[in-house]
Amino acid sequence: MHGRVKVRTTEEEKARKEKEKQEKLKVFKHAMQKIWDKRKKEELDLELMELTGKVLTSNPDIYTLWNIRREILNIFRKDMESEGQQLVDLYDAELRLTEYCLKINPKSYCAWHQREWVLTTRSNPDWKTELALCNKYLKFDERNFHTWDYRRFVISQCKPSLKEEFDYTTEKLLDNFSNYSAWHYRSKILVDLHPDLEAGRPIEDEHHKHELKMVESAAFTDPDDTSAWFYQRWLLGAVKTTVDLVVCTISPLKTTVAFNEPVSKDYVQMTTNLLINDVSVNGEWLPCEGKKYNNVWIFKHNEIIGDNLDIKVEYNRENDDKLIILCIQKNSLYIGRNNISFQRKYSEPVIEELKKQLDSCRQLLTMEPDNKWTLLTTTFLLHCINAKHYHNEVIDILKTLQIKDKMHAGYYGDLITKWSIELQLEDDYRNEELELKVKFAEKISSLPHLHYYSFCENVNLFNQNLTSRVLSTLSVLQHCKKLSLENNNLTTLKGFPSLNLEELNLRGNKDLDMKEVEIFKQQNNYNVIF
Structure with a gap:
């Protein structure tokens, strides 16, 4: 009837779309064939730049075409003694192309990488423009980790105020707490912006407390969102850690030393010295696990190990603090053990904040007793505050989680194993178990x-x-x-x-x-x- 818009039937619409698809495919194949022909003939010129550009505006993720474009730009760059206007125009055109491609696909690895390459290749990059571009794309999608990664690259080049960047993450998180990338970026800035230089901790106390309060607010706004819980987990792990020698063992067959963290051969050679009857022993350090960094190192030497020897190991800790470990004979072995503790060491103000957050978690569990993230966070808070005192409660909660969250039962089992072994280890070392x-x-x-x-x-x-x-x-x-x-x-x-x-x-x-x-x-x- 007149005056009515004709609506295509489903079959008509399907046929029309298929026809359009085939026409686009035909054009694409023709363009790609022409590109391969020119590439094979080594005709790396402006025409090839134009051809690859047209294809990329339709599909920005063909990385081979970006490689060809970089190859052409490198040829032009070598042919010109200085960066003349023609080359500047080519670089600008390449940036415009990547920006157009990012409008099509803001998560295109290839387009972001090409943009980064252009800016590090040309002599006059405009980093302020790039930072503004990041702001623009993060307004469209504040959780796009490609843009956050690119932002970190830009920041590494133009080095703006860390405070400004930190405040920017605050702004984005207040817009949407569920932003893994913003939390991650914040963690990278925090340790540089507010380190505790006097106490040697990664984060200064007041800011550590502030971050814990902020993340608590985020987590309690939406207890089922995981991003804030993960950031809180990172904050709980932000404590001072040092490499230490934990045990030395000397037998007639073999001499070994074990460290709490994997260390390199150079580190062992510089810090560790075996003395028998007050005479330094020469030898070679060999990796126990066959890696560059090992927890256990074997000391190959030619000394004869018999009974009633005075054996000790000198270990040079950080800040020129020297540790002497006396090795006591136990049957055919000489064993020297250090004092060990797996309890994380926080300042008193941070401990008080952790206790407040524990109380908040307990309150939340009265309202949502089955929330796995609150249950798991409760175990971490208990473990961080006093692992030994709360051990039984922690294990009970983890067993509950194994039942409620069967998909991650293995993870909870590994936590039970790790924390139980740590508790036993402290007792075994104290009691000199063999x-x-x-x-x-x-x-x-x-x-x-x-x-x-x-x-x-x-x-x-x-x-x-x-x-x-x-x-x-x-x-x-x-x-x-x-x-x-x-x-x-x-x-x-x-x-x-x-x-x-x-x-x-x-x-x-x-x-x-x-x-x-x-x-x-x-x-x-x-x-x-x-």
Whole structure:
């Protein structure tokens, strides 16, 4: 009828779109073929720039075309002795092209990278314009991590006031707390803007407290949003950490030292000195785990280790603080242990703030008892305030989370293992235990801090939930003679390290292949029980 707009049927619309698609595909293929032909003939000229530009305006993510454009621009740059107006115009055109492409796809890795390349290649980049561009795109989408990454690049070049950038993250977070990128960027600025230089902590106390309060407000605004909880987790980990020597072990066969953090060979050589009867021993440090940075290092020397020797290790800590560890003879070993503690050390003002946040979490749980993020944060707050005092409560909450959040049950199990091992380790070192045996009820699923037990000759990991993925970590047990992995969940022995064992117990690992075990027995000269 006259006066009415004709509405296409579904089939007509589908056919029309298919026809348009085929026409675009035909044009695209023709353009790409022409580009490949010119590329093959090495005709790297302005015409090729125009061809690639037309294709990229339709699809900015063909990285090969951006590579071709960079190659052409490099040729022009080499042909011109100085950066003349023609080259400046080409750079400006390239920036306009990337900006157009970013309007099509603001998350185009290729377009952002090309823009970065142009600005670092040309001699007169306008960083203020780039910062304004970041502001513009973050107004469109304040959570676009590509723009935040590019902003960090721009800031690294023009170096504006850190305070201004910090305030900018505050502005964006007040607009929308659910912004992982803004929280992450804020964390990078915070440690540079407000370090605690006197106490050696990453963040000055007042600002640490302020950030904790801010993130608490964000988390309680929307308890189901994860971004603020993750930032709070980072804040809880922002404590002073130092590398320290934890245990030295000297036997007639081998000498090892273990550190709380992985260290390099150069670090060990500069900081660690073995003395026998007050005479410094020469030798070579070898990596236990075969990496550049290792927790355990083996000291190869030619000294004969007998009874009744005076053995000690000198360790030069930071700030010229020298630690002397006396090694006491225990059977055939000389063992020297440092005082250890896994309790995070916060200032009193920060501890008070953590206690307030713990009270807030407990209040929130009365209203939303099943909120997993509040439950998990409660465990971290308890652990940070006093890990030993609240240990049982922490374990109970983590067990509850394993039931309520089955998808992440393995993660909660690993936390139970890690925090339980840390508590046991402090007792074992204090009581000068000589063997490793799990003394708590919960079965372990991993082997955190195993290097602290590198001195043990007897390691009993009977009846746990260990799988074959932990086998490679056993390499730190350089003095172990008797190792029990009985009643675990091993499925293969691939990755088992070379150890000077006398006995290995593999009973009860039902999924181990008998043939593989037999081959393993033939390859090793110690008693394998299976």
